[in-house]
Amino acid sequence: MAATGDAFRRARGRALSAFRHDDEYEWKGPFYFIQGADPQFGLIKAWAVGDTNNGDDEWKEEIKLTEQAVQAVNKLNPKPKFFVLCGDLIHGMPGSQWRKDQERDLKNVLKNTDQNIPLVFVSGNHDIGNAPTRETIDNYCKSWGDDYFSFWVGGVFFLVLNSQLYFDSSKCPELKQAQDVWLNEQLAVAEKHKCKHIIVFQHIPLFLREPDEDHDYFNLEKSVRQEIMEKFHKAGIKAVFSGHYHRNAGGSYRGLEMVVTSAIGCQLGEDTHGLRVVVVTDEKIVHRYYSLDELSSQGMEKELLDMLAKQI
Template sequence: MQTHQILSGLLAAATILVSSASQADDLPADTNGRFTQARSRTFRTFDTRTQQTWQGPYFFLQLADTQYGMFTGNKGFEKEVALSQQAVEHINRLRPRYVIVCGDLTNASPEHARYGAQVQQYKQDFSAIHDDIPLVCVCGNHDVGNRPTAKSIATYNHNFGDDYFGFWVGGVCNVVLNSSVLKDPTGAPEVLDAQQKWLDQQLAAAREAQAKHIFLFQHHPLFLTKEDEPDQYFNIPLVRRTPLLEQLKQADVRAVFAGHYHRNAYGRAGAMEMVTTGPVGRPLGKDPSGFRIVTVHETSIQHQYYGMDDVPEKINLTETPNAP
């Protein structure tokens, strides 16, 4: 009887050890909770109540398409590691208010054999960012699949937190969307419906709280250069793009920041800017690997893309901003 109890106790302890070890494998470098801040539709680092107030100009960095594995078709990720580590050096020197990565963190999707290794390397490299600089991750089509499902989104949620959420930084309302369900909602129509209802509430709350600016972040550009351009691989289909653009214009959204295109592109929908940013990883055009620096003033914003070898030493926030 006693031996049996001891044995089952040992078995239970072994089971706990095994399961905690496998959880540790899934979240290898998240000792400070950096990759689990997007929860309950908010980003926990930023306290909504205190961050709804303007606290002076600041800048943040927008990255996209680290896409570990793209250079080699998932055989390795040495080039992505080198480029990401270069980005992290710039981040730690510049000290932005926060960093946001607009999707395609890895090249492999959740069902792919190389997915776990790529996620692990991404987390290892980006964990080197200084503890007091928040890192916000956004899901792309490679992160949840070209036709996202409840299962693929759940895998993303496990590794990186919510796929859509909002957060305030110094008087600015930031909205992050899962654009892969806007691109193709057929595998998870209930997610697109829930996201739309949530977006309606977020935009109403931003108006109520008198946000200085509203920014939207997602992986897919709504459009590349013209708001009514024809549907193609890199934009959101007109059937969902047109009503969303109308809603964003009505809500006075200042800018939409995206990636996915692996080069830069710019357009406008009324007063709203559509900003598509080149990749940290593999470029598909003439723009080199790099990232965007966005400076936020009370009534205006400025942004510029820098190749990884051309990033300035520091950012001067006292420069006179252009007219809004």
């Protein structure tokens, strides 16, 4: 897989080319995927020096951590269906000095992902800006693929959303409206095909622990959140996986699980650098967060492997 060109532009036309719809509408038995978040090349130094706006001129530590993540994923047996990165791929905001170098170095690490494990990219606030514009979103799409799209895997419907449009769409309201229209259409498709589960990926969590918690930098504004939660609940969505918080967290709203996964890169709490293994069975979605060291040395635990036994 090449580090440049189309290798990382996986989503085009609001679909993921790695999975053909016609082959994936039917349930084929349990499977799993890997979720990571926030490799965020440049944040570890910026956080350490206390200058998150300008201090991100060094990211050797993030390169090592992401290399370890890729190696751990490549060693897993059976292989995951895909590896999703839930945003903040790099730390440099649009227009910042180190952005191109950070993107280049991240792609050089990710190109070593097993070519049979598709990469799925989710846009974060550092990828497109806290208040994105049409230009910042277009630039992201040129580098990484569509900012929102859907795909099917074995009867399960996955939706990748641009959560920044829910956080602050003041500079591109027409793009938020377009995503809203598209999302309603996708949920209608899911209902028509009677999918086994619907799972959402986005960068910013709906909430961190409680559906009615106060709004801050790490979650969505309460009225926006409530509208989305209710829409997801009515559609039968089982889980939303996100990052952004650089700590593990989560909760539930009327049967909808909110899963907040800590970072591959800089930790802001007590968690270790890690990845989440997510097993999808006929009846449920089971997940566990592993440190990179744990996943590298031991792989998945027997309990999760047993859930996959039908397809091995």
